[in-house]
Amino acid sequence: MLALVATVVWSGSFVATRDMADSVPPVQAVFWRWVVALLAVAPFAARAAWRQRALIRRHLGFVSLASLFGVALYNTLVHQAGLTTSASTMGMIMAASPVLMALYARIGGERLGARRTFGLLLAAFGVLLLVGDGSLGFDFAAGDLWMFAAALSFATYSALLRRKPEEIEGPVFLLTTFVLGALMLAPAYGISLAVQGGFEATAGTVGPLLYVGVFSSAVAFFAWNKAVSLIGAARAGVVYYLQPVCVALLGFLLLGERTGPAELLCMALILGGVTLGARR
Incomplete structure (x- = not known):
């Protein structure tokens, strides 16, 4: 359920990201996303983070690596992709992440089992058909x-979560990665301001930034991290396959995008694969 909450919320973030693409430069959007996120988490985690500061310093290398892949790199790639591809396509391609998560899990010695493997492959086949408009031929923008680079970055972050030191509290880990991610992005943000200029603060820019900062970052990342700690990245990744279905529904409700018989068949394959892969 936690993985599902994160997946649904992140599906909405692709719509918000695409909506900002023409008005907010990618690096600036990502930087302010994490500033908003850390401000949202700070009241709940700042005191505990100060109490665990020695522990954070001891594991600074791991936390920095997680911040790089999960905060700075992944979201910058997503916002960059939003410049030249649709929200629906972004969600569909991100559904490739579970395959990479499963590969990481298998390399790490986790047994996937025949049923989960079949469910993963079935859902992957549905995603491939969905991206290819009913065929297995592709013409990538x-x-x-x-x-695809963002999917690899997110899968790497999810695999790293399995090695998170248990003594670091979840909210503390989130706050620390948000702070480090924002610091990593700061130089690029400064360059973007100098070259591209800032953006105008309007309802059309501030609203999406608040959504991706509070919900897609603070809430969804907390839910996802907790899900991975409970059931592992591979099993949580199978639930993540629901993302293209969620994005398609949001696209229909918010953007008026139509879903035909081929898309419905692909979604049925994805849902069937998720049902098989997520069960114990």
């Missing part, structure tokens, strides 16, 4: 390739 530049934004599609950025999204």
Whole structure:
């Protein structure tokens, strides 16, 4: 359920990201996303983070690596992809992440089992058909390739979560990665301001930033991290396959995008694969 909450919330973030693409430069959008996120988490985690500061310093290398892949790199790639590809395509390509999560899990010695493996492959087949408009032929735009890189970055972050020191509290880990991620992005943010200029603070820019900062970052990342700690990245990743279905529904409700018989068949394959792969 926690993985599902994160997946649904992140599905909405692709719509918000695409909506900001023409008005907020990618690096600036990501930087302010994490500033908003850390401000949202700070009241709940700042005191505990100060109490665990020695522990954070001891594991600073691991926390920095998680911040790089899960905060700075992943979201920058997503916002960059939003410049040249649609929200629906972004969600579909990100559904490739579970395959990479499963590979990481298998390399780490986790047994996937025949049922989960079959469910993963079935859902992957549905995603491939969905991306290929009912066929297995592809014609990728530049934004599609950025999204594949984002999927790899997110899968790496999810695999790293299994090695998170248990003594570091969840909210403390979130706050620390948000702070480090924002610091990593600060130089690029400064360059973007100098070259591209700032953006105008309007309802059309501040609203999406608040959504991706509070819900897609603070709430969804907390839910996802907790899900991975409970059931592992591979099993949580199977639930993540629901993302293209969620994005398609949001696209229909918010953008008026139509879903045809081929898309419905692909979604049925994805849902069937998720049902098989997520069960114990």
